[in-house]
Amino acid sequence: MIKILFVYFYIFVFVLSAKVVSVDECIDKTLKNHPDVKKAALGVFEKKSSVDIAKADYLPQINVSAQYNPIDTFAVPKDNQFETIEDDSWRVDAVLNQKIYDFGKTTSTIKAYEKDENIANLSLDDAKALLVYSVKNQYNLALLKTKEIEVRKKDLQTKEELYKQAKALVLQGLKTEADATSILSELYIAQDNLAIAKADLNKALTTLSLYTGERLDADTQLKESVEVKNQNIMSADMLFKDILSKNFLLKSSQEEIKKDALIYKAAKAQNFGSIDAIASYNYQNSLNEYDESLVGVSITVPIYNGGRISAQTQQARIAKEIAKESYNSQKLLLQEEVENLVIDLQRYRYTIKAKKALIESSNATKEIVEARYKEGLATYIEVLDASSTYLFAKLGLLEAKFSINNIINRLDYLQGQIQ
Numbered sequence: 001m002i003k004i005l006f007v008y009f010y011i012f013v014f015v016l017s018a019k020v021v022s023v024d025e026c027i028d029k030t031l032k033n034h035p036d037v038k039k040a041a042l043g044v045f046e047k048k049s050s051v052d053i054a055k056a057d058y059l060p061q062i063n064v065s066a067q068y069n070p071i072d073t074f075a076v077p078k079d080n081q082f083e084t085i086e087d088d089s090w091r092v093d094a095v096l097n098q099k100i101y102d103f104g105k106t107t108s109t110i111k112a113y114e115k116d117e118n119i120a121n122l123s124l125d126d127a128k129a130l131l132v133y134s135v136k137n138q139y140n141l142a143l144l145k146t147k148e149i150e151v152r153k154k155d156l157q158t159k160e161e162l163y164k165q166a167k168a169l170v171l172q173g174l175k176t177e178a179d180a181t182s183i184l185s186e187l188y189i190a191q192d193n194l195a196i197a198k199a200d201l202n203k204a205l206t207t208l209s210l211y212t213g214e215r216l217d218a219d220t221q222l223k224e225s226v227e228v229k230n231q232n233i234m235s236a237d238m239l240f241k242d243i244l245s246k247n248f249l250l251k252s253s254q255e256e257i258k259k260d261a262l263i264y265k266a267a268k269a270q271n272f273g274s275i276d277a278i279a280s281y282n283y284q285n286s287l288n289e290y291d292e293s294l295v296g297v298s299i300t301v302p303i304y305n306g307g308r309i310s311a312q313t314q315q316a317r318i319a320k321e322i323a324k325e326s327y328n329s330q331k332l333l334l335q336e337e338v339e340n341l342v343i344d345l346q347r348y349r350y351t352i353k354a355k356k357a358l359i360e361s362s363n364a365t366k367e368i369v370e371a372r373y374k375e376g377l378a379t380y381i382e383v384l385d386a387s388s389t390y391l392f393a394k395l396g397l398l399e400a401k402f403s404i405n406n407i408i409n410r411l412d413y414l415q416g417q418i419q
Contacts, residue, residue: 021216022223023139027419029212030135031128040124047113047120054110061097066090089286095278100297102274108266115259119252125418126248131211133413137406138207143222144402145201151394152194158387159187165374174376182380186387236342239411240335246416247334253327260323264316270309273301338414341407348404355397362390 031037068090077083099106163183169175198218205216244250276298283291302309366386372378 020221026135026212027132033213036127040127044120047117051113054113057106063095065093091284093282095280098277100275103269103272105266105269108262112259112262115255118255122248122252128418129413136409138204140405142204148197155391156190159190179380236339240338243414248416257323260320264320267313267316275299345407348400351400358393362393366390
């Protein structure tokens with residue numbers, strides 16, 4: 001009695017000490033720790049700095065320079081001749097340049113960099129959504145393998161009991177040795193399949209551990225909010241329209257088109273040059289002291305540059321067209337994926353209904369055949385066949401639910417959901 005109480009106490013303590021995690025906890029830890037998120041966030045700051053650099057062209061540009069020569073040689077006229085004098089010299093220059101008008105080149109460039117910043121933000125959101133999708137799938141896989149292990153343990157237990165029965169019937173002369181050895185072979189297969197399922201669970205938990213930065217082992221308990229996500233999926237056309245307005249990659253492609261259009265506009269503006277206000281002051285001391293200042297307007301128009309501006313304009317125009325076609329291609333691929341996902345989702349929901357019905361019928365058949373086998377009225381082939389049908393039905397139901405959750409997770413990602 002004391003021994004039994006000790007066993008129950010040990011189990012109670014083990015359950016309390018086991019780590020319990022949920023998919024939301026795994027997602028939160030992944031988004032905080034994963035380097036892909038940190039890298040994408042740094043990319044946003046980098047693009048913001050590029051915008052600030054471009055905006056600097058709107059502001060006055062002030063440069064100050066100074067020069068000092070400890071020994072300088074001067075030629076001065078004296079008595080109709082030139083004499084050389086060595087002395088030190090120095091000068092100070094200050095130049096201010098303010099852009100007045102450049103036909104939209106600077107404005108378009110700044111807007112293009114702002115689009116680049118938007119693209120970086122969308123890339124950050126997409127990186128988060130992709131990680132959430134990956135974590136959900138790994139968590140879903142770990143749940144699947146946990147339940148598969150339970151099913152395979154029961155199947156192994158059934159094979160062990162059948163093997164014991166077969167050996168007893170052989171001793172009684174009701175069955176041949178072939179019965180026992182055949183069931184023993186199935187017993188070994190069941191043990192191997194159980195080991196494979198445990199290995200797959202450990203792999204899924206290892207991947208989750210790497211995502212979250214926290215060790216998850218085989219004793220970890222995974223919370224499951226619902227058995228299968230019961231989401232009402234709209235038609236493929238309606239779903240695709242919703243994805244078109246929310247998908248981060250498509251939004252990024254649209255921003256890329258706008259950015260390239262602005263770069264093309266800025267490239268064309270180079271042909272017209274720019275108008276700048278200039279102010280400068282120079283003070284020089286070289287034998288004599290004098291200063292000079294200048295305030296005025298500078299107009300710069302490119303006359304000939306070896307075809308550079310034309311080539312840059314052509315390059316920008318082509319980049320704009322490539323961005324449009326990339327968007328159209330991406331949209332087609334996305335539409336194909338959405339339609340296939342909806343078809344698979346409908347198919348798996350029919351599969352679940354079929355597997356549930358098969359479980360009920362195969363379980364009834366399995367119980368009848370096993371009872372007949374105990375009485376020596378059924379063969380081991382009938383027993384193993386009924387047991388296999390029931391096992392495949394149970395596993396098929398688990399895999400169908402797993403596939404449905406994965407499909408909905410994928411649709412969540414395509415719709416730009418970060419949680």
